[in-house]
Amino acid sequence: MLGMQGTLIEVEASIGAGLPRTVLVGLPDTALYEARDRCRAAVAGAGLAWPSQLLTINLTPASLPKAGSHYDLAIVAAVLAASDVVPRSIAASSVLVGELGLDGRVREVRGVLPALLAARDAGFERAIVPAGQVTEAGLATGISIWGVSCLADLIEVLHGRPVLDPPAAAARAASPPDVYQPDLVDVRGQPEACWALEVAAAGGHHIFLHGAPGVGKSMLAQRLPTLLPDLTAEESLEVSAVHSLAGYSLNSGLMRRPPYSNPHHNASMAAMVGGGMRVARPGAISLAHRGVLFLDEAPEFSPRVLDALRTPLETGQITIARSAGQACYPARFQLVMAANPCQCGMLGVPGANCRCTPMSVRRYNERLSGPILDRIDIHHRLLPSLLVSSRISAGEPSAIVAARVAQARERQARRLAGSPWRLNGDVPGAQLRKLPEPQDMSLLDNAVRAGRLSARGIDKVLRIAWTLADLDGHDRVSKGNLAAALGLRQDSWRCAA
The missing domain is CATH 3.40.50.300 (P-loop containing nucleotide triphosphate hydrolases)
Structure with missing residues (x-):
């Protein structure tokens, strides 16, 4: 997000010959660069193997500086797809927004609503978001929302098996709190x-x-x-x-x-x-x-x-x-x-x-x-x-x-x-x-x-x-x-x- 305007970032993962290490390119900031270690620990905590060869993760367009921790879900999805753990079709046609903890839990991030509005305008019809923000994501009408609470849920979703019910009618009004209102x-x-x-x-x-x-x-x-x-x-x-x-x-x-x-x-x-x-x-x-x-x-x-x-x-x-x-x-x-x-x-x-x-x-x-x-x-x-x-x-x-x-x-x-x-x-x-x-x-x-x-x-x-x-x-x-x-x-x- 640059202001209120969102740009779609495509996350690519390539496993090739070379010393076992993970390279993250695409002008990431410090929080995003540390996603390598977060994602590796989360995958290991889920009982899966992180690639033991040279793993290159690219965020394109490479000329656009990127910041934040909301790329974690997309990075893990790209790595699992490159390792043939999950099929690539759903991951390639979905917008993924969320941060990963070391134990594999999916944490909430800022700006889910404007991000999905930008994704909808770009032609995407499906988004995968943290389970705690399914209601907020549902406010962006015209796009299907799949919520995940942990890395195991993400794997199920990428196989086409949603683990959470879709959000109820999206833009419902916020109920006013039962407190004193100025008059x-x-x-x-x-x-x-x-x-x-x-x-x-x-x-x-x-x-x-x-x-x-x-x-x-x-x-x-x-x-x-x-x-x-x-x-x-x-x-x-x-x-x-x-x-x-x-x-x-x-x-x-x-x-x-x-x-x-x-x-x-x-x-x-x-x-x-x-x-x-x-x-x-x-x-x-x-x-x-x-x-x-x-x-x-x-x-x-x-x-x-x-x-x-x-x-x-x-x-x-x-x-x-x-x-x-x-x-x-x-x-x-x-x-x-x-x-x-x-x-x-x-x-x-x-x-x-x-x-x-x-x-x-x-x-x-x-x-x-x-x-x-x-x-x-x-x-x-x-x-x-x-x-x-x-x-x-x-x-x-x-x-x-x-x-x-x-x-x-x-x-x-x-x-x-x-x-x-x-x-x-x-x-x-x-x-x-x-x-x-x-x-x-x-x-x-x-x-x-x-x-x-x-x-x-x-x-x-x-x-x-x-x-x-x-x-x-x-x-x-x-x-x-x-x-x-x-x-x-x-x-x-x-x-x-």
Whole structure:
């Protein structure tokens, strides 16, 4: 796997004259090169003989660097076929994915689902996978799955005698765990913030929440996924494939709900955008694909890590360049950032005393660059509630708000039918200008003249205004929608600080 694209590797074994040794060629990495010893021990543990002559194992195409331990099953199958222990027909027409232990057990590996999707697209109709991943492999419809738990099972399967029943209906939905689920009704005393969150969910807009500690920024971010609709079948398969590459188990079925990624603020560049020494793995932004990426205490993140989000915020994908090639991962996420007004968090809080110096506040604010803040659609400042908790009214349940969000998204889908976009937050500026323009643009003109709105900011305001119109059930953007959208856009963190 190079990113989300898979290449079929053909494993060949040749037994010839020469000193008894095993040669593995085809640009293997260290883990793959050690497969010689793992496979030899596994074959010996099964009571079979490893070839006592010169054994050459080739992985083709030889020019493509290969990494990982998932080639073990294919290597053993090729060696057994070359030794005439098993017939060659089934081994040659099957895709084999799995790691072998020294005792012959077949262990699970990463990326089974995307690997089998690539094998299916290449025309293969049968795959042999670890028994513990039969359910995950069955999510790739259109290809027969044979599971093996040990080397003895592999020999039976290569003789055409499956040892495990085929997986049940493949893409069944994952049953939700019987645990507490966050709900927007838990949020008290922040009706404006709940409304801003609803707008963000309806249009797929990025949102920046800033305010004093304890006002509910993290609480709101954790409840944004509850407002989003279920993933479509195509989105579910795409999101599940990314998580399979990252090593997550899919034995409970495809992921049907939007994912939620919450990396710590000490996350490195590779952990955030993806990467690795030789094999690029998906990062936190790809794990949030079609879902929510929450950056709590955003100014504490490395500025280089935050600036690396610029491209995926615009394009919806991340490309990682390595000497072996370029790995491209999807990264169309909804960004939620949270920050305090200063390091102590008390700046601008009524009745509180901020201990930070003006220079300290300035340095803290400058950790979030202007280009990153300009790419975030909604800026909302949360103020502390002045009432005790027993007198604060609760918000609406997530189910009620999610119903309004679903209706607004249906209106967007109808309006954008025939285009590759389905949400207002994804519509590029060129397409946005093809939609009916609000009759009164004076509000935007004044904001541009005052230097409070950039050219990108104009498009952001128009996208938010269309979302507000969709929530109101209107086919045109009114002046009130435009004014509300401008207010959501211009609630600047630095101005508040």
